[in-house]
Amino acid sequence: MRRDIFQAIADPTRRAIITLIALQAMTPNAIADNFNITRQAISKHLRILTECEIVKQEQQGREIYYSLEIKKMKEIDKWLEQFRKIWETRFNQLDNLLKTNKK
């Protein structure tokens, strides 16, 4: 089983869960209320997100609150870094080209 952050965010339901709990922790039942799939399916998504450490749990009696491990999101940001460099370079090249043409 692969189980990395890119595979985790590939599923639209999981992306929605991530967005949903980004601001406040929520229980699986509360999360499931926002979708029309079973709570068990949500539970499976949460397990995947937990395994990827995108999400953390906090038990409170019989309820479990899930919240976003925000720093994990930076891994995607880090991967994007290489392309950010390129798109900045391309803009500079375009810029230089325009300047050269002016002369």
Place this chain on the structure above:
Amino acid sequence: MRRDIFQAIADPTRRAIITLIALQAMTPNAIADNFNITRQAISKHLRILTECEIVKQEQQGREIYYSLEIKKMKEIDKWLEQFRKIWETRFNQLDNLLKTNKK
């Protein structure tokens, strides 16, 4: 078939292809040399990347050069934006807490 950028970058081979052609355009055969799967499998990945407009083609005789549509990468960046806001806020909150404690 889903076919969005998140599904596209979920596959490690496709991420490798993206990185590979980020700097210079390459033909399917040249790309396939870097992996130990068949050229046809690479061809399928390229089709998916093309459908997502992550990659563009340029025919040159019987060869087809694939290169990265760098601006598409910004879509991921855009999705990350919401979390970037949160992690900045959290840092500020931590910062405020530290300041308050000092007093």
Place this chain on the structure above:
DNA sequence: AATTTGAGAAACCAAAAAGTTGCACATATA
């Protein structure tokens, strides 16, 4: 003590994904 509620685990199923082999076809090259 009995019942309800919140949650995860297991077994199962259908659809999708990622690979393979084999084929067709256009463009180069001998």
Place this chain on the structure above:
DNA sequence: TATATGTGCAACTTTTTGGTTTCTCAAATT
């Protein structure tokens, strides 16, 4: 013109994924 090369497409197979239903278990409530 015959052959080699670069590429994409189709059919098929295996594995993975996302969902379901059923079950168990612990914590709350009656």
